[in-house]
Amino acid sequence: MRAGMLTGCHVPVERFFGVGARRAEAFHRLGISTARDLVYHFPRAYEPRGNVKTTRDAADGEVCSLILTVGTEPKTAAVRRGMVLTKVTAFDDFGKCEITFFNQPYVKDKMTRGATFRFFGRVRREGFSVFMSSPAFEAYNGVTPLRPLVPVYPLTEGISQKLMGSTVRAALEAVFSGPDALRDFLPAALRERHGLWDLKTALCRIHMPESVEDTASAVQRLAFDELYLFALSMLRRGSGAPSPSAYGCRPADKGRFLSLLSYRPTAAQERTMREIEADMTEGMWMVRLVVGDVGSGKTLCAAYAVYTAIESGWQAALMAPTEILARQHYEQLSRLFETLGFRTALLVGSMTSAAKRRVLEALSSGSVDFVIGTHALIEDTVVFRRLGLAVIDEQHRFGAAQRSALVRKGRDGDVPLLSMSATPIPRTLAMVLYCDMDVSVSDEMPPGRQKVDTFFVNEGYRSRINAFIRKNIDAGGQVYIVCPAVEEQERLESESGALLAADELVSPGGAAEEKPRLKAAVDYARTLSETVFPEYRVAFLHGKLSGREKDRIMRAFAAGDIDILVSTTVIEVGVNVPRATLMLVENAEFFGLSALHQLRGRVGRGERKSYCILMSDSRSEKVQERLRLLCETSDGFEIARRDLELRGPGDFIEQDAGKTRQSGEFDLGLASLARDAQLLYAAFDEAKQTLARDPALSRPEHEALAVLLAEKRTRAGG
Numbered sequence: 001m002r003a004g005m006l007t008g009c010h011v012p013v014e015r016f017f018g019v020g021a022r023r024a025e026a027f028h029r030l031g032i033s034t035a036r037d038l039v040y041h042f043p044r045a046y047e048p049r050g051n052v053k054t055t056r057d058a059a060d061g062e063v064c065s066l067i068l069t070v071g072t073e074p075k076t077a078a079v080r081r082g083m084v085l086t087k088v089t090a091f092d093d094f095g096k097c098e099i100t101f102f103n104q105p106y107v108k109d110k111m112t113r114g115a116t117f118r119f120f121g122r123v124r125r126e127g128f129s130v131f132m133s134s135p136a137f138e139a140y141n142g143v144t145p146l147r148p149l150v151p152v153y154p155l156t157e158g159i160s161q162k163l164m165g166s167t168v169r170a171a172l173e174a175v176f177s178g179p180d181a182l183r184d185f186l187p188a189a190l191r192e193r194h195g196l197w198d199l200k201t202a203l204c205r206i207h208m209p210e211s212v213e214d215t216a217s218a219v220q221r222l223a224f225d226e227l228y229l230f231a232l233s234m235l236r237r238g239s240g241a242p243s244p245s246a247y248g249c250r251p252a253d254k255g256r257f258l259s260l261l262s263y264r265p266t267a268a269q270e271r272t273m274r275e276i277e278a279d280m281t282e283g284m285w286m287v288r289l290v291v292g293d294v295g296s297g298k299t300l301c302a303a304y305a306v307y308t309a310i311e312s313g314w315q316a317a318l319m320a321p322t323e324i325l326a327r328q329h330y331e332q333l334s335r336l337f338e339t340l341g342f343r344t345a346l347l348v349g350s351m352t353s354a355a356k357r358r359v360l361e362a363l364s365s366g367s368v369d370f371v372i373g374t375h376a377l378i379e380d381t382v383v384f385r386r387l388g389l390a391v392i393d394e395q396h397r398f399g400a401a402q403r404s405a406l407v408r409k410g411r412d413g414d415v416p417l418l419s420m421s422a423t424p425i426p427r428t429l430a431m432v433l434y435c436d437m438d439v440s441v442s443d444e445m446p447p448g449r450q451k452v453d454t455f456f457v458n459e460g461y462r463s464r465i466n467a468f469i470r471k472n473i474d475a476g477g478q479v480y481i482v483c484p485a486v487e488e489q490e491r492l493e494s495e496s497g498a499l500l501a502a503d504e505l506v507s508p509g510g511a512a513e514e515k516p517r518l519k520a521a522v523d524y525a526r527t528l529s530e531t532v533f534p535e536y537r538v539a540f541l542h543g544k545l546s547g548r549e550k551d552r553i554m555r556a557f558a559a560g561d562i563d564i565l566v567s568t569t570v571i572e573v574g575v576n577v578p579r580a581t582l583m584l585v586e587n588a589e590f591f592g593l594s595a596l597h598q599l600r601g602r603v604g605r606g607e608r609k610s611y612c613i614l615m616s617d618s619r620s621e622k623v624q625e626r627l628r629l630l631c632e633t634s635d636g637f638e639i640a641r642r643d644l645e646l647r648g649p650g651d652f653i654e655q656d657a658g659k660t661r662q663s664g665e666f667d668l669g670l671a672s673l674a675r676d677a678q679l680l681y682a683a684f685d686e687a688k689q690t691l692a693r694d695p696a697l698s699r700p701e702h703e704a705l706a707v708l709l710a711e712k713r714t715r716a717g718g
Contacts, residue, residue, distance in 0.1 A: 006170070007178030009036040016167050026158035027167075036182060038171035039203050041164075042222070042670060043151030046215065047136065049120045050148025056094035060125035065118050066132070067140055068092050068099075074111040086111075090119070097130040104134065116140045120150075149209045168207050176200055183704040186225070190686055196221045220679070223671035227680050230671075231687035232709065234435050245285035246412040247388045249312035251277065257307050260339055265300060268292070268444035272301045275440050276418065280308050280389075286416035289395065289434050291424060292442030293636035294601030298420045301442065302391045303333055305418050310342050310369040314388025318372045319406055321397035323348045323547070324554045328576055329393070330372045337370055347373035347382070350548060378405035387415050395419035422601070423594055424636035435684070443637050450604035451634055454612040456588070456627040465613060466532060469582065473536055473563050477581030477608055481566045482599055483524055484590040524586070525566035536563040569595060578606030588614035589623040596630055597639050 006015055013032055014024035027033070032041055053064045068090035076086045086101040088111045099119065101107050111117075121135030138146055153164045175182040184199040191198065197205070197217055206218035254273075258265065265273070272290055279286035292298045306316040318333075320326040326348050334344040345359045345368045356376075362368040366385035371377065390406045392398060407414045419437070457465070469479050525540035539562045541553045557565045558577050569591070583603045585596060596614065604610035614627050629642055671679065690702070697706040 006035070006174040008180040009034060009175050009182050010180055011035040011171075011174050013038065013167070016170050018163055019167060023158055023163070026156050029156045030154065030159075035171040035174045038168050039175050039182070039207070040669075041153065041168065042206060044154050045152040046149040046209065047120060047152060048148070049118065049136070049138075049146065049150050052118070053123075054094045055092050055097050055130045058123040058125075058130065061122065063120075063122050065120045066090075066092065066097055066123070066130075067116065067118050068097055069116045070111050070113050071096065073113055074108045076105055076108050090117070095128070095130060097132055099132045099135065102134050107137075110137075116142070118146055147208065148211065149215065151207055151209075165207075172204055172207060175203075185702075185705040185708050186228070187701045191221075194224065194682060194686075196224055199225075219670050223676055224679055224683055226669065226671040227676065227683035228687055229709070229712070231435075231680075231684040232690065232705075235684075235687055235691055244283055245416060247280075247285075247309075247314065247410065247416055248283050249280040249308050249314070249388070251281050252304075252308040252311045254304070257304060257340070260336060261300075263446060266297060266442075266444040266446055268442045269297045269300055269446075272298075272440040272442055273304045275438070276301060276305045277308060279438070280305065280416060285414070286418065286438075288417070288438045288440060289419045289421060290440045290442060291421050293424045293445065294422050294598065295445060295605070296442040296636075297446050298422070298442055299329070299332070299393075301440070302393075302418055302420060303336065305389060306333075306337070306370055306391065307340065309389035309416075310337075312388070313386065315363070315366065315368070315384050315386050316370045316389040316391065317377055317384070317387060317406060317409075318370070318391040318393065319377050319398070320372070320374060320393045323350060323374050323551045324558070324575055325393065326372055326374050333370075333372065342369040343367060344370045344372065347371055347376045349374060349376050350551070351376075375402065378402060378409075382409065384409050384411075386411065390415050390417050392417070392419045395421055423598065424640045441637075450606070450608075450610055452583075452600050452604040452610045452612050454600060454614065454631045454634070456614045456616065456624075456631050458617050459615070461615075465584065465615070468611075468613075469533070469564070469584070472582045472611075475581075475608075476579065477610075478557065478560065478562070478577060478579045479564045479582045479584065480580060480599075480602055481524070481528070481564060481584045481586065483566065483568060484587045528564060528566065533564060537561065538564045538566065541565060541567040569599070575602065576605050577602070579608070580605065581608045581610045583610075583612040584615065585613070586615050588616045588627055589618040589620070593626055593629065593639050593642070596627075597636055600630070600634070 011034060012024070013019055013027045013034060014021055016035075016038075019027065030041065032038055048063075049065045051064045052067060053062070055066060055068075058064055058066060069092070070088055071091045072089040074086050074088040076084060078084050082103075084103050084105050086105060086107050088099050088101075088107075090097050090099060097119075116139070117137040118140045119132055119135040119137045121132045124131040124133070136150075140146060151165060151168075153161060153168070155161065155164060182199065182203075186196065186199070190196075196202075199221070202218045202221035205214040206222060209215045209218065254277075276286070276288060279288055290298045290301055302318065306318070309316045318326075318329060320329055326346065330344070330346045334346075337344050343362075345362060347356065347359045351359075359368070359371065360381055360383070363371060364383045364385055376382070387410045390409075392403055392406065395403065403417070403419075404414075407417050409415070424441075424443070472479055522540060522542070525538055529538035539553055539556070541550055545553075553562070553565070554575060556562050557580075558575065560579055580603045583600055585591065585599055588596060591599070600612040603612065612630075614630060616623065616627060618624065629639065633639060690697075690705075693699075694702055697709070
């Protein structure tokens with residue numbers, strides 16, 4: 001059956017002309033099974049083939065189209081084993097162009113003398129001679145217009161751009177006809193309010209645009225769709241009004257708690273503690289996120305929540321993402337709570353079986369009031385007698401299932417939840433992204449926190465940097481050196497997702513700048529230890545090590561047994577090493593602002609003056625602007641605001657979006673939670689209005705929307 005006869009969204013991809021069963025397997029690898037999947041497989045770029053030049057005015061190195069007539073018979077020759085060259089000379093009114101095709105012998109049959117084609121590729125000039133290598137080409141008759149922009153799709157082995165393009169165009173005909181035709185789920189009034197195209201126009205224009213403006217308008221509509229569905233999902237998951245809690249608490253003796261502190265809480269900490277106390281004592285179920293900069297005192301607010309819970313007879317649990325963080329919290333908080341008269345315990349994976357058994361018995365009997373631990377807390381063997389509060393540190397480091405596993409250990413259902421995040425983001429964006437949680441923003445630093453002086457330098461300062469490292473260590477300090485890769489040939493990705501996308505390395509002129517050589521943690525640590533700093537103790541840390549080995553190295557560094565720690569971005573947020581006085585970030589251009597700010601927060605935790613050095617040889621003005629911003633301010637919320645302007649509020653949001661995408665309930669392909677902030681706000685506003693008017697989405701204008709959301713939940717397994 002030919003493509004033109006197919007109708008409906010659910011037509012299998014193998015039914016389209018030119019696909020068949022064998023190629024269908026390749027489409028399946030791209031997540032494409034149906035006609036609907038095809039039309040939502042968006043181009044990753046467009047070739048500007050409408051940029052037509054002549055052989056006279058095409059510049060050397062320019063990517064453009066030349067309309068040329070073949071003037072010679074093509075000649076094919078095998079220049080070496082596995083390499084076949086096909087050469088042809090073509091002309092326009094202003095000159096000739098020598099065209100060479102590599103390993104494309106089939107073009108010999110197409111390049112007939114006198115035929116005219118539009119050739120697209122990079123032009124090379126040598127004096128008056130013009131050359132092109134393996135250009136794309138299309139027959140040109142001067143009457144039928146050719147597309148000015150040609151989509152370039154993500155592919156896999158076995159699928160060509162030509163096959164993908166023709167199959168997508170056939171799918172566009174199929175999906176808008178038949179009984180299961182694709183319907184526009186955005187009401188007309190909503191589209192009019194935001195100047196959005198209808199769905200059919202947007203999908204057709206993103207695959208077959210007539211202009212750059214077409215692609216922008218299509219992307220705006222389709223990105224809005226993604227964010228609107230995202231907003232609806234989040235809002236429905238949050239379920240609106242707070243529900244009554246079975247874990248009510250009486251107001252705690254706050255004066256007694258604060259009297260044990262050696263400092264006065266900041267106004268932001270006082271505000272956050274009041275918000276937490278209101279949640280816990282007014283009979284409503286608490287689901288609160290405390291967002292604050294590194295060192296802003298979020299742990300104190302969490303400790304007050306724990307104090308409020310256990311003063312009312314409940315047990316509390318704090319879960320940290322790593323053992324070293326759990327032990328650090330235990331060392332800091334156990335003394336405070338033991339002074340208050342409460343019993344604390346630690347539960348981590350490296351404990352002996354006997355030690356674990358004693359803690360488990362104490363939790364189930366109720367003889368321990370407060371337990372601090374890692375993922376060990378959510379094992380089935382952990383049973384609480386009266387758990388009444390769950391606290392999660394660095395909440396984005398845990399999946400939704402892990403967070404749920406802890407809060408469900410309450411005997412009367414989900415217990416109140418307090419989460420913490422050390423990545424500052426603008427308050428308005430936090431309210432949107434965490435609309436299923438109440439958000440407290442700790443935007444004030446306690447007095448006495450060290451200011452970390454930050455410098456941006458290039459490789460020319462290397463000898464001075466090495467001397468500065470020696471000076472810090474000889475004065476009793478320790479040094480972090482962070483690299484963007486573990487091994488020399490590793491791709492430009494970090495283990496935590498903190499590195500910039502490739503398009504961040506593209507210069508304003510559109511050409512990728514020459515990429516500097518990466519400093520790789522393994523090789524760099526060896527070089528430093530053997531050649532540069534043989535007199536000091538050097539170790540390296542990266543995400544490919546086992547959890548136990550990472551923890552051993554971090555404990556040794558915290559104990560002062562390591563002078564220089566070379567690491568990737570796995571240095572734990574919140575780890576406290578007071579003697580660390582210098583943070584050197586190699587290839588700083590590969591890190592986002594928020595990631596760099598987090599790394600800077602690893603130093604300046606003691607009494608010694610501390611420094612952060614950002615090393616980069618990048619010539620990109622955009623990169624230099626970002627790195628200079630880190631030198632100008634240490635305010636995490638100001639950095640988040642500027643990051644939102646430059647490229648979005650930071651890596652954490654993008655990571656969180658990635659985890660959301662993996663859920664399958666909705667997809668973020670064109671949209672970015674960080675980059676498309678204004679579109680995100682508009683989508684959330686519309687989603688709130690939609691659910692306020694029609695909570696069940698039962699009105700006729702929401703029928704297609706309800707069906708789509710139901711399908712997405714089914715595909716996600718929920």
